[in-house]
Amino acid sequence: MSQALVKIAAVWLLGLMLAVAGAIVSINLVNASIAGPQQPVREYLSALQKGDGEKALGLLRASVPQSNPAMLDGTALQTAAARISEVKLGAAEERGANQVMVPMEYTVDGNKLRTEFLLERSGTEWLFFHKWSFVPSELPVLDVTVVNSSEATLNGVPVNMPNGRNSFAVFYPGEYEATLNGQYFSAPATRATVSAADAPPASLNLLTEATGALKEAVSGKVKEFLDSCADEADKQQKLQPNCPFYHATNNRVMDGTIDWSITDYPSVSIEPFGGRWVVAPLDGKARIKARQQDLFTGAVSDIDSVHDFSFTTRLDIDGDTVKLTPQLDY
Template sequence: MSQALVRTAAGWLMGLMLAVAGAVVAINLVNNSLASPQQPVREYLDALQKGEGGKALGLLHATVPQSNPAMLDGEALKTAAARISGVKFGDAEDRGGDQVMVPIDYTINGAQLHTEFLLQRSGTQWLFFHDWSFVPAELPTLSVTVVNSNQATLNGVPVNMPNGRNTFAVFYPGEYEATLNGQFFAAPATRATLSGRDTPPAPLNLLTQATDGLKDAVSAKVKQFLDDCADQADKKQQLQPDCPFYHTTNNRVADGTIDWSITDYPVVKIEPFGGRWVVAPLDGKARIKARQTDLFTGAVTELNAVHDFSFTTRLDIDGDTVKLTPQLSN
């Protein structure tokens, strides 16, 4: 009996030791996976890529600086994180005081990037499993400017740009793209990649330009103005009409023979100036044909002269309406 009891007790003891060893292994596995400091980072990145800004902000324990929050949720946030790929987690590095640094390496648009997250041990569950949380910090910001516009698009979302500028709170890592694609004004896309809170991106500056659509609209109005001017000068038989072009002579020009035409229409250039859009001086050429008599000799000749002309015009845009007001000095 005693030997049987000893063997039974030894068996129970061995089983208990194996169970304890298994429990230790299981605890270590859990602490190195689901309860590891890398796990909150995984959940945070997942929230970014799903556009779940509230969850990401809660995980990060971050405060939002005084700024525009348009990039902190939904499609704008999903777009910022959409190009993050190939994420590799490094080993947590002890930083003292129950804090660790979790590094990740990844790519955005093929560029190799590195980000470090600081976490702290915040407790345990079931006596054995560690709780980790991000060390609270403030979100970084991204500055955007746009020439002569109060609107822009950032990560596909229309945003207000008071006086042509704004500052946006942003999550990291991520990529942010600013554009302006209006009917009359547009700016090439410009991008900024943000890899960390302590490495703020350079401001995104949108260099607005007049679109071909606006240039064509202004050119058509300039052409119409000049053609109408020439037609009115013909009807009134004027050498010096209320137009950018005119002709002076000491000869007598026969009524009914005056014929004005535009030979070279101005090339329209629209530029920003003083917070407005202005049309650069408009230069062209006009031809006058007529029959004239020399008052001294009485000789009758055909007048055929080309005159350079230049004028300016005021440009006003109200919604879809383009208005030109020629400024004539002669």
């Protein structure tokens, strides 16, 4: 009986030891996987991809600097995270004081990048499983400027640009694209990648240009002004009308014979200057046809002259309305 009890006790002891060993292995596996320091990073990245800025901010334990928060939620945040691919989380590296660094390698637009997340042990769950949290930090800020515009688009979201500039708090890692696609003004897209809290991203500078639609609108108004001016000069039979062009002669020009026309309309160039949009000097050619009589000989001859002219104009744009005010020196 005693030998049988000893054998039974030995079997139970062996089973208990195996169970304890199995439990220890299981705890270590859990602590190295779902309870490891990589898990908060996975949850944070998932929140970014879903555009859940509130959850991402809570997980990151980051403060928001004084800035525009338009990039911290929804479509803008999803777009920033959507450009991240080939994500690989590395093994945690000890940093002392119960802190570890979890490296993350990934690509953005084919460029290989690396972000390091600092986490700290913040307790245990169910007595055995480690609990990890991000070390508190502050979100980085992305500066955006745009020439002569009070608005732009950042990651697909319209944003206000007071005095042509603004600063946006952003999550990392992520890529941010600024554009301007207006009816009369546009700017090529420009991008910046934010990879860390302590690495300020390059500012996004939108170099605004006048669109073809604006140049056509201005060209149309210039043509309308010159044609109207020539018609009015014909009606008034003036050699020197209130127009950019004129003709001078010492002979007597016969009434009813003066005919002005524009032979070369100006090419329009619109550039930013001093916080406004200005039209470069407008150069063209005008033709006058008429009959004249020499005051000394009485001989009658034809006038057929082409004159170069140049003038400037003030451009004002209010929404969809384009206003052109010629500046003439009489």
